[in-house]
Amino acid sequence: MLILFAAPALWPAYATILPQALAEAGLTAQIVTEAADPALVDYIIYAPSAPLQDFTPFTRCKAVLSLWAGVERIVGNTTLTQPLTRMVDPYLTEGMVEWVVGHALRHHLGMDRHILNPTHVWDPTCPPLARQRPVAMLGLGALGLAAARALQALNFPVTGWSRAPKVIEGLTCLHGEAGLQQALSTAAIVVTLLPRTPQTENLLNARTLAYLPKGAVILNPGRGPLIDDQALLAALDSGQVAHATLDVFRTEPLPPDHAFWTHPQVTVTPHIAADTRPHSAARVLVENIRRAETGAPLLHLVDRALGY
Ligand code: NDP
């Protein structure tokens, strides 16, 4: 079996772990970072940094396995006719849960007030309990649902919103425009864990930001284009949104002159909410290769029509 690891910059992190995981699964493979003959490649491991853009010559390739959870940079590639899977990595999920919970607690507990207190004001106002701080979780996939569960475990009342109607035990699940309005209208904290698709672009815009109660906080670890930047800045300036913690941006790295860098109510984190972790990701990749080799259905298949 020939595997093309088409993300050469990431190869050092996988050079030992991936062959080990293959061996543990009883699979024998040669792994290359450049294919001398694309027609001999059985699987492609892909990341958006990969120079590979034309999948046409990979006539024998049984699957393209993305190292990233978000696939917006490959899903529309018309040369890609092979099945595409996205990364659902338990350690990546763990990282996202930590980022979401950490930033939610920062705002919930008003930590900045005490960490940045240059005048040593003694203000004994106690924050409300999490149970009094409703959260809207936009996106209930691998990451959104895990983050929702972690927040619920701390007693935050979470309302979820997704594309398709859902019934999830112990979680209010909404969908559609009316569902979005309902989820936003009571949210003190909004978390956006949606993929970037034509349907989700500018989902948070002047109209939908106005659904929020005044002073809500936004956490966006999903994708930059989910939010209309100008509408968000206007909502921050008017106090409609009290703070936005943003991990992802339309242009990354965020350009040095972007208003988000200097806005006092914006926290920028540099797309570090959750990384694919080679140790656990290698096992996910190998499980899908094992499945493809035995004719079992692939896990985490991307729906090309939906774009995620
Ligand atoms: P999933 O595909 O598992 O979940 C996506 C969720 O979004 C689903 O609940 C889906 O609804 C919902 N959704 C999609 N389109 C719409 C729509 N038009 N309206 C309402 N809901 C919609 O993805 P993950 O949870 O694994 O990842 C989510 C995103 O997080 C990734 O696409 C990526 O952009 C981002 N990400 C960011 C990282 C970072 O470090 N900042 C790291 C990893 C991922 P339904 O359930 O009905 O299909």
Ligand code: OXD
């Ligand atoms: C991803 C990401 O999609 O890191 O995996 O954003």
